[in-house]
Amino acid sequence: MRFSIVALGALAASAVVLAAGNARAQAAAPAFGQHGELAISWDQPLVDGAIANRALPQPLALTPIGFQYYTLTNNNGSGTIFSIAPAADYFVIDNLSVGGQVLLGFGSYSPPAPAQGGTTTVYGIAPQIGYNLGLTDSISFWPKLYFAYVGSSTSNNGGSTSSGTIGIFAPFLFHIATHFYAGVGPDFSTEAFANQTNAGGQNVANPTKVTTFGAMGTFGGWFNL
Numbered sequence: 001m002r003f004s005i006v007a008l009g010a011l012a013a014s015a016v017v018l019a020a021g022n023a024r025a026q027a028a029a030p031a032f033g034q035h036g037e038l039a040i041s042w043d044q045p046l047v048d049g050a051i052a053n054r055a056l057p058q059p060l061a062l063t064p065i066g067f068q069y070y071t072l073t074n075n076n077g078s079g080t081i082f083s084i085a086p087a088a089d090y091f092v093i094d095n096l097s098v099g100g101q102v103l104l105g106f107g108s109y110s111p112p113a114p115a116q117g118g119t120t121t122v123y124g125i126a127p128q129i130g131y132n133l134g135l136t137d138s139i140s141f142w143p144k145l146y147f148a149y150v151g152s153s154t155s156n157n158g159g160s161t162s163s164g165t166i167g168i169f170a171p172f173l174f175h176i177a178t179h180f181y182a183g184v185g186p187d188f189s190t191e192a193f194a195n196q197t198n199a200g201g202q203n204v205a206n207p208t209k210v211t212t213f214g215a216m217g218t219f220g221g222w223f224n225l
Helices: 002-028
Strands: 039-049 067-074 077-084 087-093 096-110 119-130 139-141 144-154 161-168 173-179 179-198 212-225
Touching: 039 096, 077 119, 087 119, 096 144, 161 212
Parallel strands: none
Antiparallel strands: 039 087, 039 212, 067 077, 077 096, 087 096, 096 119, 119 144, 139 173, 144 161, 161 179, 173 179, 179 212
16 A cells, blocks of 8 residues: 555656646747747738739739739730749847838730730839737737838830839738748738839829738748847
């Protein structure tokens, strides 16, 4: 009986030590949003209320997004555009991030005959600032405010466009594994200014400004610098 009591006591003590060790290990595990972390993200629109209404060769991405492949065919002709835009954010202090995206894309446009088509280059940059709010051990809320400058130029004197967009993307992040996350949230953007030149190089008066709203997904990873 004494041996059983001693054995049970030893087992209980071992369980306490192991539990304390696990608690310390969990407490010591790195958390997303700490000072000195760099996050690399890929943002992708899921539902967008305005992209379908835009016509090539205007930039289809009002905000730089991770990947875009888009085709258009209507009475004005047909076209295709492809673009990529990875994002990087650095946490300057706990939970406060600064970063941005760089956009690069290419497209082609074929208007009805006898007009001549051309190729379009799309480019842009979007500085952004965000704040991460930890909700649970595996879920956080990371809204980001950004300003995006996007432009395009088309060969064969096809004209050019440029626009400046202010927007917000507010994803809920699900930390599916250490250093990796996936998320989804609403996004809203509106063009603060828009410029456009026609095939003759003349400025187009009062080009349309576009406001978008919808949902965007994101996934990425982070590490300490």
